[in-house]
Amino acid sequence: MVKLHDKFFKPFISAEEIDRAMTRMASEIAKDIGDEIPVFIGILNGSFMVVSDFVKKYPKPCEVTFIKLASYEGVKSTEDIQRLIGLTQDLTGRTVVILEDIIDTGNTLAEVHRIFKNEQVKSLKIATLFYKPEAYKKDFKLHYVGIEIPNKFIVGYGLDYDGLGRNLPEIYQIKQTEYMTNLVLFGPPGAGKGTQAEFLKEKYKLVHISTGDVFRYNIKNETALGMLAKSYIDKGELVPDQVTIDMLEAEVEKNTDANGFIFDGFPRTSAQAEALDKLMESKDSAISAMIALEVDDEILVERLIKRGETSGRADDADESIIRNRITEYYNKTAILKDYYSAQDKYYGVDGVGSIEEITERLSSVIDNL
Ligand code: IMP
């Protein structure tokens, strides 16, 4: 991992892979150009490394020159392209190949085409080592593309983040959500999970994702996933894990600038825990901890019976039903306790005491993650 200014980057494309793409482009271009002597034009600053390596691989005589354009500020492309150094030689009748490090929105490329509009070149070809198809907004043809990449900010091999990273021989991709605190919150019925989730959400500015709420929301709003889930529920079948994960993914995606998430009601099986790990990994993040509130059975029974007296919840009224729910909780969560323990992520927290005492204990776990 590398840190440039305030941001972190992870390895993404190796020097070997870059080399293979460059070799392939050089031979394709050489084949197409034949015996003519082309003029390769690099777009500074980013393309200096591409051009240097490219021309070393070019098997025949060629000329090399540069123009200098600037469009990027921080990690965003801007419309406003500055022409810092223009063409300095007559290209009439020449075969010109633009060598770009990366094509993102295509704004820079539009400027390149403006520059060549009045030049009487024989042909103008565009070659780029990297290309972000999801970001590209123009329709200029790209004649040679080395490697297509997703629409995420990268550095290395000539590409910079505010001046840094150009010297790295391989490509690194920005890590956007690495410092999230993502909690899986567990607790037997009556442990005070709801109360504590509210508190943690406030204190750590986390987004609380209760699977039950997410289901109700999707079904009520008749989202595609909600309708799909409902079709299983209506048949009396379990909603497949993938549908639930897709709903959670949509929630995570709505909140990518969050400090993290509290998952409540999910996962319930180790297959679901694995799916959740994969989801978080795809967001450059991870589950930080499973926190389980631990409360002695007798105390839970006592609390729930008391709650039943005022809440009127039928399932809180009957002691044997209560004991059943508690037993079921332990049967179901034992597997998850093992799953997260194996990753050193299981934290049991004593759930007996005042609300403040318990929040204090939870905070000390989270603060030490
Ligand atoms: P475009 O004008 O949006 O196509 O962007 C082209 C220019 O933006 C490139 O020549 C780079 O200087 C810069 N750029 C685009 N994407 C990235 C990136 O992921 N990392 C670093 N620079 C980039």
Ligand code: MG
């Ligand atoms: Mg560039």
